[in-house]
Amino acid sequence: MNYYRSYQLEDFARDESFRQWVLEHEPSNTQFWQQWLAENPDCREKVHLAKAFLLALEENETDLPELELDAITEQILQAPPQTSSQFWQFPLFQWAASIILLLGVGWGTYSYFRPSTLAFHDSKTVVAFKDNYLEQTNQSDRVQKISLQDGSTISLYPKSRIRYPQPFRAQLREVYLEGKAFFDVAKNPQQPFWVYTDYISTQVLGTSFMVQAFSEADEAKVVVKTGRVSVYTLKDSEKATTNQQAVKAGVVLTPNQQVAFSIPQERFLKSIxxxxxxxxxxxxxxxxxxxTPVSQVxxxxxxxxxxxxxxxxxxxxxxxLTATLSxxxxxxxxxxxCKITHSTYEIVDAQIIIHSRGCK
Structure with a gap:
């Protein structure tokens, strides 16, 4: 399939096989495109940007029938440039501007700051491309779901922003967060996933967890739902990426555990x-x-x-113990x-400590 090498971004977005791979995860197409990318690494950037376009379109129009989505996609791809500037001759940016006009009810303004930067926004969302990074801000009052190219998903909460490279680096997946987001990370031991905030960073291989770190708050928090994560201060995370010994400096969290980082005190507090x-x-x-012996309970x-x-x-x-606690x-x-056995408990470092004088 050498003709794919001559494809531009809009050609990939129109191609039926490519669309089935990106939007439907059809196995035979997935295998083909992964193999084609391995044989044509110089085309990765075009492919990843085309994927980002299709995913962004799908996320904005999830309630539309497939035929209507196809029609909107074609309308976007055929839309003329919005300005004669050389910058807008890049098809991706034409699409971005068209998405504003066609899909964003109430889309306001869009502007560019230099040839490597594009930003557009409305009352609900701000999306920007800058130096191969995609940045998205949720200005709505609802959680927005974002799909990443590795199969991971991010649920971005209101007044929150994420930024990540397109594509991810070969050995590392990095996302920068300001605000609150829930991450469901696709497992890939060869490509660890890191979430960075202003004060802490979280490393995972494959798990689901919440990170909350608003810029005006004096506390950042990580909550684990499934899997296992390590949480570091930014200083320690820089060491952990290059030095195995520094990994011990992280706070390890498993399901039902959370950690709060006090920014003024620069201290972690682990809890349930x-x-x-x-x-x-x-x-x-x-x-x-x-x-039943209470120890068994x-x-x-x-x-x-x-x-x-x-x-x-x-x-x-x-x-x-004789009771039903289902x-x-x-x-x-x-x-x-504890009431029945005349005991008490406390939570220390995300562990339950039982205090008792025993039973007669």
Missing amino acids: VEAPAAVVQTPVSSYSFEE FDLIEKTYGISVIYDAKVLENCF EESLFDKLDLI
Whole structure:
């Protein structure tokens, strides 16, 4: 398929095989295009930009029928340049301007600052291309879903902004965040995924997690839903990318754990999330207890929620539980168990510590 080498951005966007690969993830087309890119690495930039265009169009028009989407795409591709400036002769920027006019109800202005920069905005979204980086700002009052070229997705919250290279570097996937976003990262051990904010950075291989770091706040937070992440100060993250010893400086988080970074104190505080969810599905009957040693109950809780429960087995050896706790939240379970066994608990470093004098 040597004729693909002569394709321009608009040709890729019109090509049926290319569109099926980008929008439908059809297996045979995926295999073909991955192989073609491996054999034609000099065409990667055009391909990635064409992918970004199609994905952006799809995200803005997810409720439209496929035929109508195709028609809008063709209309965008045929749209004339908006100015005679040499800058606008690049088809990608013509598309960007056309997307503003065709898809963004109420699109306001667009401007460029130099040949490597394009920005356009309305009351809901700001998108900019600058020095091979794509930047998107959510000015709406709803969460916006963004698809990345590696298969990862970002749920960008209102008043938040992300910036990332197009394409990612071969050995590293980097995203810069200001505000709040939920990341669902495609697993790729050979290409770690980093999220940078003004004060902290988060490294993952494949997981889902939330990062919150607004510029005016005095605290940044990372919350893990699935998988495992390491959180660093920016200074330590620079070392961690090049020095394995520095990796130990990170705060490791697993599901149902979070860490808050105090910006004034430059200190991490690790804890359990407000509403822990089960990470292992257990039968409802598992939480029906009849004279069950309380140590077994704590072990089941630890397995279900992936949170360490630390207790003195010797002190609790005469404590037994008869109760049904299938509907209660984690903290309600703990409250009831501790009330029945005359115990207390506290959360220390994202672990549950049980304090008890035992049962007679």
